[in-house]
Amino acid sequence: MAPLMAQPTANExxxxxxxxxxxxxxxxxxxxxxxxxxxxxxxVDDVSLVIERGKTLGLVGETGSGxxxxxxxxxxxxxxxxxxxxxxxxxxxKLSRGAMRPLRREVQMIFQxxxxxxxxRRRVGAIIGxxxxxxxxxxxxxxxxxxxxxxxxVGLNPEHYNRFPAEFSGGQRxxxxxxxxxxxxxKLIICDEPVSALDVSIQAQVLNLxxxxxxxxxxxxxxxxxxLEVVRHVSDKVAVMYLGRIGEAAPAEELYDRPxxxxxVALLSAAPAADPDxxxxxxxxxxxxDVPSPIDPPAGCRFHPxxxxxxxxxxxxxxxxxxxxxxxxxxxxxxxxxxAGQTDASPMGGDVPGGWAHVTACHFPVVPxxxxxxxxxxxxxxxxxxx
Amino acid sequence: MTLLEVKDLHVSFPTTDGLVQAVRGVSxxxxxxRTLGIVGESGSGKTVLTQTLLGLTPGADVAGSxxxxxxxxxxxxxxxxxxxxxxxxxxxxxxxxxSLHPLYRIGWQISEMIRAHEKSxxxxxxxxxxxxxxxxxxxPKPEIRVNDYPHQFSGGMRQRAMIAMALALDxxxxxxxxxxxxxxxxVQAQILDLLLRLQQDSGTALIIITHDLGVVAxxxxxxxxxxxxxxxxxxxxxDIFYAPHHPYTKGLLESIPSSKAASERLxxxxxxxxxxxxxxxxxxxxxxxxxxxxxxxxxxxVLHPVAERGSHASACWLPATAxxxxxxxxxxxxxxxxxxxxxxxxxxxxxxxxxxxxxxAEDAAGDRxxxxxxSVA
Numbered sequence: 001m002a003p004l005m006a007q008p009t010a011n012e013x014x015x016x017x018x019x020x021x022x023x024x025x026x027x028x029x030x031x032x033x034x035x036x037x038x039x040x041x042x043x044v045d046d047v048s049l050v051i052e053r054g055k056t057l058g059l060v061g062e063t064g065s066g067x068x069x070x071x072x073x074x075x076x077x078x079x080x081x082x083x084x085x086x087x088x089x090x091x092x093x094k095l096s097r098g099a100m101r102p103l104r105r106e107v108q109m110i111f112q113x114x115x116x117x118x119x120x121r122r123r124v125g126a127i128i129g130x131x132x133x134x135x136x137x138x139x140x141x142x143x144x145x146x147x148x149x150x151x152x153x154v155g156l157n158p159e160h161y162n163r164f165p166a167e168f169s170g171g172q173r174x175x176x177x178x179x180x181x182x183x184x185x186x187k188l189i190i191c192d193e194p195v196s197a198l199d200v201s202i203q204a205q206v207l208n209l210x211x212x213x214x215x216x217x218x219x220x221x222x223x224x225x226x227x228l229e230v231v232r233h234v235s236d237k238v239a240v241m242y243l244g245r246i247g248e249a250a251p252a253e254e255l256y257d258r259p260x261x262x263x264x265v266a267l268l269s270a271a272p273a274a275d276p277d278x279x280x281x282x283x284x285x286x287x288x289x290d291v292p293s294p295i296d297p298p299a300g301c302r303f304h305p306x307x308x309x310x311x312x313x314x315x316x317x318x319x320x321x322x323x324x325x326x327x328x329x330x331x332x333x334x335x336x337x338x339x340a341g342q343t344d345a346s347p348m349g350g351d352v353p354g355g356w357a358h359v360t361a362c363h364f365p366v367v368p369x370x371x372x373x374x375x376x377x378x379x380x381x382x383x384x385x386x387x
Numbered sequence: 388m389t390l391l392e393v394k395d396l397h398v399s400f401p402t403t404d405g406l407v408q409a410v411r412g413v414s415x416x417x418x419x420x421r422t423l424g425i426v427g428e429s430g431s432g433k434t435v436l437t438q439t440l441l442g443l444t445p446g447a448d449v450a451g452s453x454x455x456x457x458x459x460x461x462x463x464x465x466x467x468x469x470x471x472x473x474x475x476x477x478x479x480x481x482x483x484x485x486s487l488h489p490l491y492r493i494g495w496q497i498s499e500m501i502r503a504h505e506k507s508x509x510x511x512x513x514x515x516x517x518x519x520x521x522x523x524x525x526x527p528k529p530e531i532r533v534n535d536y537p538h539q540f541s542g543g544m545r546q547r548a549m550i551a552m553a554l555a556l557d558x559x560x561x562x563x564x565x566x567x568x569x570x571x572x573x574v575q576a577q578i579l580d581l582l583l584r585l586q587q588d589s590g591t592a593l594i595i596i597t598h599d600l601g602v603v604a605x606x607x608x609x610x611x612x613x614x615x616x617x618x619x620x621x622x623x624x625x626d627i628f629y630a631p632h633h634p635y636t637k638g639l640l641e642s643i644p645s646s647k648a649a650s651e652r653l654x655x656x657x658x659x660x661x662x663x664x665x666x667x668x669x670x671x672x673x674x675x676x677x678x679x680x681x682x683x684x685x686x687x688x689v690l691h692p693v694a695e696r697g698s699h700a701s702a703c704w705l706p707a708t709a710x711x712x713x714x715x716x717x718x719x720x721x722x723x724x725x726x727x728x729x730x731x732x733x734x735x736x737x738x739x740x741x742x743x744x745x746x747x748a749e750d751a752a753g754d755r756x757x758x759x760x761x762s763v764a
Contacts, residue, residue: 272601
C-alpha cells in the first residue's frame, strides 16, 4: 500500500475523500493571434463534499451542471482553480506529478462510452494490463495471470485475453473498463455514467457487478448518472448539482422521499417511470426554459429563473446549504430553516454533502405535501399548502 | 379506418459477412390519433422497421406490405415517396444537432421544407409560417429566434425546432425515433408533454421508437416489444406493464431499478442480444430465457392471443394463461417448464444461469457482509 501522508483525526476515519470549496473555471478565449480571456465557464463553483469509505455517493444533474468536471477534479485529472481535494487525508491539489503518482492508484475511473474509452487496436489483455505496466507492479507471466483473474472476476472469459475490443459487445466492453479500473485495487472508483450507453437488460448486469465488487473490496464509488432510478439504486448518499453548485444532498432514500429543493422536486417529477399508473398519477412539474449558460450564471440562487417558487430575495441572495430543520421541528414552514443561516460544518462532514444530514440550498424549501405543479401558476406563491 | 397497416414486413441487408436479418416478419396497425410505442434494445430492428416504411434503407431486401391510407408504401417510386415523406408522414430523429444543417438558419430550413412541398407558397408566407410553427412548439420570441443558426439553440430547443419541422405540413403520422434520448430529464419531460399536446390538438397518429420503458409508460397507447427483428409481444400499454406474457418483456421490466425495490438486487437478463447474421435456432430469445423448454429450441413461436384479450399477443410457447407478474402466473410457468423441459433445454437453461452465475456464485461467498446491510435497509 502506498505510504500516505495522512494523519487522519479520529473522526476522519470514515472519510475517504473530502472536497473543500472546490472551484473550477475554464477560461473562454477570443481574439485572433493574441488570445485574451473574455469570460469564465463556472463549471464547478464552491463545492464541498465527502465520500465515506465503502459507500457510494451519487451525483445527479443535467448536462452542464458540472458533475463530470467535479469528478475529474476529484480524480486529479484536471487541476482545480481553487479549493482543496483530500484523498485519504492528503491534499492532491498541492502535489507534484511525481508525488501524485502513488495516489493515482487509489482513484480509478470508469467512463461512459465503452466504445471510445478502449483503444481499438490493442488487445484486451494489454488494455487491462496497462495499470500494472504503468505502475510497474507486475510483469510477464505474473501480469498475465493477474489480468486473467480480473477478467474472470468481472465475468469475462479469461481465454479471450488476446481479443480486440471490437470482438466484444457493449456490456462486455464495460466489463473490460471495470477490470482495468479494478487492477490496482483502488479505494475509490469514479463511475461517470457507467451504464447510460448500455441496453436496459445489460445495465442491470453491470450494476450488479459494481455492487458485488464494492462489497468484496470495500470500494467507494462516486457515481454519476442522469438516470435517477439508477442513482437511487446504487447510492448511499446523493447530491444534486445545478449549474456548478450542489443544490441539495441527503441520504438516498431521504432525498427521494422528501426532496426539499424545488429543482430536485422537478427533476424527480420529470424522471420517466416505467409504470403507467405512476406516470398518470404524478403531477409533472414542467420547468420552463433551459439551464442558463454557466459562463454568466444568474445572480442569487442559480435556479431562480426557472423556479416556480422564486421570490425577490432569490434573485439577490445566494442561498447556502443548510440542514433540514423541519425534521427536528415538524410543521416548520421552511422560512425558519432559511433564517437559521449556515450551520458550521462538523468535522464528521455531517453538514457537508455526502454526510448524513439533509442539506438544501434554498430560501423557500419545499415542504412535504406541497404541490409545486400548481405553485407555478402563482409565481412567488411562497410557502404553498402545508400538509 | 386504419391509418397504417404493416403486414409481414421483412428487411435484410446483404453484407460481406452474411445476410443481416434486421426485420423478420413484423405486422402492426396504427389507428388515427393513437400512439404506438415500439420498444427494443439496439439491434432489435425497431429503427430499420420504420425507416423502411419511408424508403430510407437503400440496398435492403424488403418484402411484405405497408398500407398507408390505402397505398402500399413499399411499392411507391422514389418520386411518389418524396410526397408522402414530410407531407403525410414526418420523422423526428434522435439527435437534433445532426439532423439540422449547421450552416442554414432554422427559419430557412423550415421554410425550405414548406416550399419544397407546396410550390405555390411564397418565401414570405413560408417565413411567416415558420415563425408560427416555432411559436406552436414553445420557442420564446420566435420572430427573433427564427433567424438563429442551430448552434445558437440548446438541445431542447433544437428538438422543438425538429418537431416544428415535422408539423409543418400537417402530417397524418409522425414517427419519432428516440426523440428524447439525447435530452436531459427536465427537457425530456417538456418534449414529451409537447408531443402529447400537439397530438391531442391535431389528431395525428404517432409512432414512438424508444429503448426507454419510462417514455412508453408515459405517452403510448399501445406497445410493441421487439426482439431480434420480430415482435415478441404486442398489447395495450397496461397489459404490457401489468400482465406481460413474453419472458423478454417480463425480464426487461424486472431489470429496471425501481423505487419499489430500491435495496434489492437487480434481476438482469443473462447474455446479450444475438447477432442478426447468425441467429439462434427456434425462439430467438431461448439462449437467455429462464423458462426455456424443448420446443423453444427448434420451433420459432409466432404471435398468438394471450387469454381473452384480443389485442394482447405474445410470441412465446408458454400457455396463454401464463401472463402477468403474480405468484400464480409464475407457478404456472414453472409447472409448464418442469413438464416440458428435456435434457437439451436443461443444458441451455444452465448455461444462461451460469452466465449470470459468474457474479451470482461469487456473490454467495462475497455477499455475506452485505447481507446485513440488506436486512437493515
